[in-house]
Amino acid sequence: MHHVVLERWSRGGSFLHARDPRVKILAALAILVAIATTPPQTAAPFAAYAILLIGASAASGLPVSGVLARAAVVLPFSATFAAISWVSGDPERAAALVLKSYLSATAALVLIGTTPMPKLLLGLEKLGAPRMIVLVALFLYRYLFIVSEQAQHMLQAAAARGGLFGKARPLRFRAAGGAVAVLFGHSYQRAVGIHRAMLSRGFEGRLMPASALALTVTDALFLGGALVLAFASRLSAGAGL
Amino acid sequence: MHIPDGFLSTPVWLTLNAVGAPAVGLLARRAQRESGDIKAPLLGVMGAFVFAAQMINFPVGMGTSGHLVGSALLAYTVGPAAAAVVMTAILALQALVFQDGGILALGANVFNMAIVGVMAAYLPYRQFGRGRMRTFAIFLGGLLSVLTAACLALSELLLSGVRMPGPVVTVSLGLILVCAVAEGAITVAVIRAIERVNAGWIRGPEAMGKPALGFIATAALLLVTLGGLVASSSPDTLESFAEQVGIADQARSLFETPFADYQARFFEADWLAQAAAGLAGLALIFGLGLGLGKLLRNRRAAGRPANAAGGD
Amino acid sequence: MQPVVEVSGLRFRYDDGTAALQGVDFHLFPGETVALFGANGSGKTTFVLHLNGVLTGEGRVVVCGMPVTKENLTEIRRRVGIVFQEADEQLFMPTVLDDVSFGPLNLGIEPAAAVERAKSALGDVGMLHALDKAPYHLSAGEKRRVALAGVLAMNPEILILDEPTTSLDPPGRRDLARLLGRLPQAKIIVTHDAWLARRLAVRSVFFEGGRIMGDGATDELLKRFDWECDAAEAMPARLD
Ligand SMILES: Nc1ncnc2c1ncn2[C@@H]1O[C@H](COP(=O)(O)OP(=O)(O)OP(=O)(O)O)[C@@H](O)[C@H]1O
Ligand SMILES: [Mg+2]
Numbered sequence: 001m002h003h004v005v006l007e008r009w010s011r012g013g014s015f016l017h018a019r020d021p022r023v024k025i026l027a028a029l030a031i032l033v034a035i036a037t038t039p040p041q042t043a044a045p046f047a048a049y050a051i052l053l054i055g056a057s058a059a060s061g062l063p064v065s066g067v068l069a070r071a072a073v074v075l076p077f078s079a080t081f082a083a084i085s086w087v088s089g090d091p092e093r094a095a096a097l098v099l100k101s102y103l104s105a106t107a108a109l110v111l112i113g114t115t116p117m118p119k120l121l122l123g124l125e126k127l128g129a130p131r132m133i134v135l136v137a138l139f140l141y142r143y144l145f146i147v148s149e150q151a152q153h154m155l156q157a158a159a160a161r162g163g164l165f166g167k168a169r170p171l172r173f174r175a176a177g178g179a180v181a182v183l184f185g186h187s188y189q190r191a192v193g194i195h196r197a198m199l200s201r202g203f204e205g206r207l208m209p210a211s212a213l214a215l216t217v218t219d220a221l222f223l224g225g226a227l228v229l230a231f232a233s234r235l236s237a238g239a240g241l
Numbered sequence: 242m243h244i245p246d247g248f249l250s251t252p253v254w255l256t257l258n259a260v261g262a263p264a265v266g267l268l269a270r271r272a273q274r275e276s277g278d279i280k281a282p283l284l285g286v287m288g289a290f291v292f293a294a295q296m297i298n299f300p301v302g303m304g305t306s307g308h309l310v311g312s313a314l315l316a317y318t319v320g321p322a323a324a325a326v327v328m329t330a331i332l333a334l335q336a337l338v339f340q341d342g343g344i345l346a347l348g349a350n351v352f353n354m355a356i357v358g359v360m361a362a363y364l365p366y367r368q369f370g371r372g373r374m375r376t377f378a379i380f381l382g383g384l385l386s387v388l389t390a391a392c393l394a395l396s397e398l399l400l401s402g403v404r405m406p407g408p409v410v411t412v413s414l415g416l417i418l419v420c421a422v423a424e425g426a427i428t429v430a431v432i433r434a435i436e437r438v439n440a441g442w443i444r445g446p447e448a449m450g451k452p453a454l455g456f457i458a459t460a461a462l463l464l465v466t467l468g469g470l471v472a473s474s475s476p477d478t479l480e481s482f483a484e485q486v487g488i489a490d491q492a493r494s495l496f497e498t499p500f501a502d503y504q505a506r507f508f509e510a511d512w513l514a515q516a517a518a519g520l521a522g523l524a525l526i527f528g529l530g531l532g533l534g535k536l537l538r539n540r541r542a543a544g545r546p547a548n549a550a551g552g553d
Numbered sequence: 554m555q556p557v558v559e560v561s562g563l564r565f566r567y568d569d570g571t572a573a574l575q576g577v578d579f580h581l582f583p584g585e586t587v588a589l590f591g592a593n594g595s596g597k598t599t600f601v602l603h604l605n606g607v608l609t610g611e612g613r614v615v616v617c618g619m620p621v622t623k624e625n626l627t628e629i630r631r632r633v634g635i636v637f638q639e640a641d642e643q644l645f646m647p648t649v650l651d652d653v654s655f656g657p658l659n660l661g662i663e664p665a666a667a668v669e670r671a672k673s674a675l676g677d678v679g680m681l682h683a684l685d686k687a688p689y690h691l692s693a694g695e696k697r698r699v700a701l702a703g704v705l706a707m708n709p710e711i712l713i714l715d716e717p718t719t720s721l722d723p724p725g726r727r728d729l730a731r732l733l734g735r736l737p738q739a740k741i742i743v744t745h746d747a748w749l750a751r752r753l754a755v756r757s758v759f760f761e762g763g764r765i766m767g768d769g770a771t772d773e774l775l776k777r778f779d780w781e782c783d784a785a786e787a788m789p790a791r792l793d
Contacts, residue, residue, distance in 0.1 A: 003338050007687065032345050037251055073340050074245045081248070081403060088404040097403070100247025105340040112337050118647035120337070130269035132281065137330040138647060139285020141338075144292055145689045146641055151293040169300045176299045177430030180309060183297070184318075184431070185438050187290035191283040193642035196607045198282065200635045201707060202659030204627065207281075212664070282645060441568060 003144065005066075009113040014060035016114040020219040021123025027226035028111040034234040035103050040096030046103065048233035053106045062113045071105040078102070117141050126213055135207065143190070151183055242394045243335060243350055246343025250401040257397070258348030264356050265329050271322040280323065287319055288327045288334075299427050307423040312354060312390075313362035313383040314428055317370075317443055318435075321363040328355035349397055353390040362386035370446030376429060383428030388421040556580040557617055557711055557739050558604060565599055565610030565763075573599040574610060575763040581711070586733075586740040588750035588771060590780060591760030597743045598638055600760070601713050604741075605633040617710060631660060634709030638716045638743075640696035644688035649680065649699050652688060656707040667706075674706035675699070677732060693720035701729075705736075713741045718749055747781045 010017070016024070031049065038045045057067045078101040082094035112120065118138065125134040158179065249257075272280065291311035298306035311331075315324035332350050335341040342350045362382040369378035395413060399405065405413070435442055558581035565574040573596045581587055589597050602608040606621045606629060617632050619625040634656075637643040646652035653674055657667035675681045678698040688696060697720060704712065714733075718726045730752050733740065744750055750757055750771050757774045759767035767774050775781055 004690075006338060011685065028344070032246060032343075036246060036249075036254065036345055071340060077245060078247070081398075084406070084409055085404050088406050090404050093402070093404070097247055101245040101343070102247075104246030104343055104345070108337060108340055108344055116647075117338075118651070130266045130273075132269040132273040133265065133326055133329050133333070135281035136284045136288060136326055137334055139282045139645065140288035140292075140327075140330050140334060141285075142645060142647055142688075143286045143289040144334075147286065147289040147293040148296065151296045155296065169302070172300050173426070173430060174434075176297055177427070177434045179297050180294045180427075180431045181434030181438055183294055184290055184435055184442070187286050187293075188283075188442060190639075190642060191286040193637070193639055194282040194286065194645050195279065196602065197635075197637050197643040197645065198279075198655075199607050200605055200630060200633075200637075201656035201703065202627070202630050203279075203655075204659065439569065 003141075006109075006112055007116065009062050010116040012061050012114065014114070015222075016056060016060035016110075019114075019222050020213055020215050021115050021119045022127055022213065022215070023219045023223040023226075024111055024115055025120070025123050025127060026223055027230070028107055030227050030230040031107050031233075032104055034230045035100055035107070038096075038100070038234060040092045042236075044236040045233050046099050048236050049103050050106075052229055052233060053103065053110055056110050057106075057113065060110070060114045062110070067106060067109050067113065071102055071109055074101045074105045122213060139194075143187075147183070147187055147190075150186060154179055154183065242353075242391050243332070243342030244346045244353075244394055244397065245340075246345050248343075248398060248401060248403060249346055249349060253397055253401045254345050254349055257352045258345070261348035261352040261356065265325065265351055268322045268325045268356075269329075272320075272326045284319060284323055284327045285330070287315065288331050291315065291327070291331060299423065299430075301419070301423045307420065307427065309427050309431065310354075310387055310424050312358045312386045313366075313379070313424070314431055316359050316363045316382070316386075317366060317379070317432060320444055320447070321359055324363075325355045325359045328359060349394070353393040353397075354386075357393060358386045358390040361389040367446045379432055380425040380429050382425075384421045384425035387424040388417060391417040391420070554582055555618065557583050558741075559613070559615040560603070561613045563600070563603060563610055563612035563614060565603065565608060567599075573763055574603075577612070577763070577765055579758065579765060579768075581739055581741060583739050584737065585756065586742065586754045588754035588757040589741060589743040589760060590745070590750070590757060590774070590778065595760040596763040597760050598715055599763075601635060601715060601741060601743060604711070604713060605630050605635060607635075631707070632710040633713065634704035634707050634711070635713045636697075636701050636704050636715060636717060638719075640693070640700045641688070643700040643703060644691075644696060647687060648684070649675070649686050649688060649691070650684045653699065653703045653706050656703055660707060670706045670708075671702070674702040677705060678702045679728065694722060694725050697721060698725070698729075710738060711741070712736065712738045713743075715743045716745070717742065718744065718746045747775055750775070 031052065034045070035049055038049075054064055054068075057064050075098070078097050082097045085091070085097060086094040115123070121134045121138050121141075125131055158175075272284070291309070291314075294311065295308045298308055301307040312324060312328055315327050318324075319327065329351050332342060332347060332355060336344050336347050336350070362385060365378045365381040365385065369375065369381075392414075395410070395417070399410075432443060558579065560577055560579040563574050563577040563579075564572070566572050577596075577600060579600075589600070591597050599608065603610060603614055603621070604616060606614075606626045609621065614621040616629050619629060621629055644652050646655055650668065650671055653671035654664075654667045657670045658664065662670065672681065672684070675684065678701050680695060680698045680702060683691065683695065683699070688699065691699065697717065701714070701717065712733075717729060717733075721729060726746075726749065730749055733742075733753055740753070742749065742754060754771050756769065757767075757771040758765050759774055759778050767777060
């Protein structure tokens, strides 16, 4: 599964892996803003972003081809719009749409590939994201695998018994509704169980963090460097290349 | 429709982040106020459920199939504020982990689907959710949640200068409508099935704040949808309309106008100024969210009677 | 001697109307280990969830001299540790170490000390190597061990285990029995595993239809309720 692979990547030990999640988030934002504000008719900045991002993934031991392949999930969507733009006489924007969305996805992958999700979410909370959303995302991520697997098993079990296919449409529609409802019930019951387990271990309404974040000088230097690089890449458009 | 990064012009994504972030912060605090962190596992698992439920296909017709989007279902099961929180968490994880939707575009996607989408789903339910109209209200809620979100996304793209010829827009609108009807039907089917298992899992419609607020919200929503539709179906009309009333001139002086033809001008502007504006905007959003949070927390801490109820 | 758990006349009904407990009387003495038997759905899990106030029904439940009421919940949950039947529900934190330190942190222990406790508990169940793993990457048996560690790390006075040997391999079962045998706490073990019950519990209790239908020596009870597949019966019929 996709996120399981990312999770394996994120447990590496490179320089980038070791940075405080907050500075990585800010660095990623800087490069995303740089990409977003780059005018469409230039080539140099896009080349610079690509080099930066590929360099970062290679340096942190991520499989570069894997990163590039995964980022390609945005291509069907952007290619469609690019084609439409092209047809309506705006080839520059067409190219920019594809490049920008692809590079932005790559940037997101470098961030998530070098930062385990719990750390990333902790960093987001420390940067001011609402705690409730961070917690919900944390639990969502934790149970994503389990609930999806359950859905998969249900589909397999249904298929094994001649299942959801081949009947008249209204029947199938209702059967699918039933399957979703059962999944809902399982999820709800699971949430109740988790709630009980939390209460049983002394939970009284506030999750205590086990690990705190600490900014180091290296982190600050990294952030400075990342900002400079992002700006410099963006600047290469101004240089008229 | 999840908008990826690279599609929205800077003024558009900045504005939507500026609108979305505080709104979500407010909703998150509202959801948390009810029960502290204890609700987080339920909402998280519900989010995972929505993800997983999307693996189950519904036959829509002509050999194609659709799946649940979920904002309406969430609104009717965990309540609108919590549903917005869950949808936001889903969108954030989709952007971060699955590259489905952008990170800078998160504000736009959250605004479209988690805020307006959930509200659009809840309003009909709130008005007609009891009595004979109930099934219709649920259907309408599901339909509106997808319709408003998709129309908003489409108009944001057009506003950002992504060009689409008329026929393409018409076809997109047709597809959106089909998806919206499907979501309505799917939501009805799922809610019925859940009610057969355990009716207690569906929340009855509840009053959200003052009636006037609901009315304003409904009106705003209708306007947004209609506006979006008009803008989407004939972007030229909107533009000439804007030109006529002089909005365009004002907008141009405000932020060098986001409209298509002026896009180039925006980019010709000193890029450093743009980048500075971008960063300043981000800082502003950040500050606003933080300040608002602090303010609310203080007010709550001051005005809260000893809140004894711990459990659910 | 004063019992650490005293239950009388306990009744409980789930939201959907299922009467899961219909008048349960039970007691547990300090240091004692009791096995709970009974068919699927007989109310064992429901019963143990009352012992730390996660569920509350009608009747009297007294733990360590305190009635299970809202005011006492914090203290009672400190003293009663429950290992849940469904390990995935208990392991809700993102990593094994986070999960096992969840309980100690809630007890108000300093983060560093909580992590130490967690590590030592993980050592006890032989899972120290999996500190940084995500719970969903563990095998079913490993999940059980980590769930047990999460409760051991809180150092409870009363230990309750709901089906602790499900999905453990035979060496794992043996290790668990040894570990539990070493622990001095009073224990309630909900199990279908006659071998484990014989090995750890002198006394057993038999549930049926939400009531306790038998309370006595484990060996005698297992026979009375015919709770073991005997070897002859388990033999497959000859093929020819
Ligand atoms: N959340 C619930 N809502 C409704 N009924 C429930 C719920 N949980 C359990 N029950 C019912 O309560 C009864 C007792 O269930 P319980 O889980 O206590 O059984 P058990 O003895 O632990 O069974 P097992 O050996 O299968 O674990 C069963 O009939 C079950 O169907
Ligand atoms: Mg049980």
